[in-house]
Amino acid sequence: RKEVEQDPGPFNVPEGATxxxxxxxxxxxxxxxxxxxxxxxxxxxxxxxxYSSGNExxxxxxxxxxxxxxxxxxxxxxxxxxxxxxxxxxxxxSGNQFYFGTGTSLTVIP
Amino acid sequence: xxxxxxxxxxxxxxxxxxxxxxxxxxxxHNYMYWYRQDPGMGxxxxxxxxxxxxxxxxxxxxxYNVSRSTTExxxxxxxxxxxxxTSVYFCASxxxxxxxxxxxxxxxxxxxx
Numbered sequence: 719r720k721e722v723e724q725d726p727g728p729f730n731v732p733e734g735a736t737x738x739x740x741x742x743x744x745x746x747x748x749x750x751x752x753x754x755x756x757x758x759x760x761x762x763x764x765x766x767x768x769y770s771s772g773n774e775x776x777x778x779x780x781x782x783x784x785x786x787x788x789x790x791x792x793x794x795x796x797x798x799x800x801x802x803x804x805x806x807x808x809x810x811x812s813g814n815q816f817y818f819g820t821g822t823s824l825t826v827i828p
Numbered sequence: 829x830x831x832x833x834x835x836x837x838x839x840x841x842x843x844x845x846x847x848x849x850x851x852x853x854x855x856x857h858n859y860m861y862w863y864r865q866d867p868g869m870g871x872x873x874x875x876x877x878x879x880x881x882x883x884x885x886x887x888x889x890x891x892y893n894v895s896r897s898t899t900e901x902x903x904x905x906x907x908x909x910x911x912x913x914t915s916v917y918f919c920a921s922x923x924x925x926x927x928x929x930x931x932x933x934x935x936x937x938x939x940x941x
Contacts, residue, residue: 750927761918761932805870809926814859814878815886816930818870
């Protein structure tokens with residue numbers, strides 16, 4: 719079983735739509751969780767850390783469900799500039815490794 | 829601060845050749861990582877380092893070697909390049925491992941023919 723799994727999409731949504739991505743992880747001991755954004759042929763950049771209580775940053779909301787071992791990312795009022803691949807990243811306390819999902823592709827259509 | 833820098837940006841190798849991918853960070857981060865990303869795939873960890881003089885294998889270390897003689901530099905060595913090593917290579921650093929953001933370099937696109 720993969721450490722981190724994501725629906726690869728693609729998600730094609732109109733401007734202004736709300737879209738949600740989910741990511742599941744296999745190790746119940748995982749301690750930290752992140753969403754990264756990767757534009758085509760560029761390096762990944764941190765979008766949000768994901769906290770147990772959930773967190774919001776403008777149009778973006780991240781949630782963690784430890785019982786079901788998944789994290790989610792909600793994007794409201796989608797903009798053309800949100801078009802990118804969103805990577806789910808999980809780290810484990812037992813090691814110094816980060817595990818990346820394969821990414822979910824989002825295209826926002828005018 | 830330049831952040832994480834990588835050289836070269838692009839490289840074409842012939843099968844059996846060797847090369848070193850350079851990575852430097854100026855943020856005084858303890859942790860450094862090397863990943864490879866194949867088309868349509870997630871990043872796979874090759875090697876990582878938790879400080880100068882300390883390195884360890886990640887998920888896909890075969891065919892690669894690393895060293896960490898200084899806090900700033902973390903070069904990745906490819907010996908006897910093979911077509912399966914065609915990929916984009918990203919170097920990253922973080923202050924610590926568990927809760928901190930990783931900062932990535934711009935990547936090196938390597939083709940082995």
